[in-house]
Amino acid sequence: MSDPASNRHLYWAVAAAACLAVAGGAAFYYATLKNAEAARGQTADxxxxxxxxxxxxxxxxxxxxxxxxxxxxxxxxxxxxxxxxxxxxxxxxxxxxxxxxxxxxxxxxxxxxxxxxxxxxxxxxxxxxxxxxxxAQAASEVTLRKFLGPLSEYRVYLVMQGNAALKSAQDLRAAIASGDVAAAQTAWAAARLPWRHIQPLAYRFSDLEGRIDARATYLAGREEDPAFTGYHRLEYGLFARNSTEDLLPVADQLVTDLEILKTRLREAPLDPQLLISLPVDTVDRIAQGQITEGENIYAGNDLADLQASVEGVAKLVGLLRAVVAPVDPPLDERIGARLAQVQADLDALKQGGGFPPYASVPADRRAALAADMTGLGAALGALPDVIGMN
CATH class of the missing domain: 2.60.40.420 (Cupredoxins -  blue copper proteins)
Structure with a gap:
């Protein structure tokens, strides 16, 4: 028979843990909302x-x-x-x-x-x-000369990372074709990284993004919806179902879509206004969505994805800092400090040289990361007025 005293202790321990979880979740959600409101601080048109x-x-x-x-x-x-x-x-x-x-x-x-x-x-x-x-005035204030070097360098980066995304998707397809679930899971995680590097611009191609990175939560039929394709459909099969069954056509389509994306990245028009908006939009999307609930809900490797996203943002930030540094050194320093803090947050979450499952990240640590990401977005939001764009 069980000890009544022990049962009471167990009951109160479980109750206390539940209260802490609820309180942490509420604090996280409140902090995220307050940071979002503070970053905007204006009346909507x-x-x-x-x-x-x-x-x-x-x-x-x-x-x-x-x-x-x-x-x-x-x-x-x-x-x-x-x-x-x-x-x-x-x-x-x-x-x-x-x-x-x-x-x-x-x-x-x-x-x-x-x-x-x-x-x-x-x-x-x-x-x-x-x-x-x-x-009309905003259009006339775009000074292309300041951005010729950054725009050219970012084009090269997009081409290289687009090639890497395609190659990693081809490796993933080969692993799925072999029927080796463990190898396919490893290949899937690796394939996500170059995709996250190019996602600031790739996200703008809504037709491809909807096929490459669709999430079940945004589809009427969720996981059973025919439009559930791309990385997350493969993630669902490999990690939730622990199987490669029926995944080869999905992998084939992913390779095809990334081939199309590679061409678009090489040919898409780039201009200063776009270069400035990409890191701001990406950081805001991460702070408001991906950190809150996580994105890779079946694999749970969100921190590796977030690290890759920060690397993609850092590439853009580095190019823009080269433009802003001679004009506004304090803003340049503030942007650098904000980016360093976000990276420090991620580094602090590592365990044994790698990232733990996202489900193990406490609510307060997620809230801190979201707040620092929002702070980076706010600093980047000052760029248009400083470097000649409205």
Missing amino acids: RTVTITATACEPMELSVPGGRRSFEIINASDRPIEWEILDGVMVLAERENIAPGFRAGLTVQLQPGSYQMACGLLSNPRGTLTVTPSDEA
Whole structure:
């Protein structure tokens, strides 16, 4: 028979642990929201409500220039909202929890754009940006001469990492074809790293990104949805099901999509405004979404992915610091210090030279990482005014 006293002690230990978990989660979520609000600190020009099936309103019109939007999730699923120019994502906010709202600020030139409204299967809305003096002045302030070197160097980086992403996907396909689950799991983890290096720009190609990096949470049918493809579909099969069954066609499609992406990375137009916006958008997306809940929910290796993302951001930051350093040394130093703090946060999470499963990272450590990532985004957000762009 069990000891009643021991049972009571066990009961109170479990209860205390549960309370700590709830308190830690609440503190993390509160810290994340407060940091997001502090980073924005402004009134939105327009409000968009996302329901289960659409945006409300489905048609918006704003004058060109720097515009802010408030996105409210009135559905029962986490959602994302994007501004699209054809297949290119101009700006987006993801991982907005049901009943919550998020802000987004973006520089817009006159034109007609689409709005992605929650689930990928939902119809898209229309955003019309009208001409304005502010937009005309912003366009005239772009000084290409300052950015010729950084733009050329980033192009080389994209080509090299695009090649690496394709090669690693081919290795992953070979491992899946062999039926060796352990080898395929290792190849999958390795294949994620060059993808995360190029993701700041690759994320802008919405058609490819939706096939390459789709997550089940954003699909109506979740894991059973036919649109669940790419890295995370392979992750689900290899880690959740511990099998290579039915994965070869998915791996084939991933290789094909990365071949297309490699060409787009080589040919995509790069300009100063895009170069400045890429690290800000990436850092914000990581702080608001990936750190909060994690992304690789079946493999649990989010910290290695986050490290690769920071490396991709660091490449962009290094190029931009070369432009800003002669103009505003204090801002250059602040950006460097913020980036170093984010890297220090990741280094502190390592165990035995490697990263532990993401589920083992305490809520307060995630909150600290999200806060420091938000701080880096805020520092990077000062770049446009300093280096000649609105």
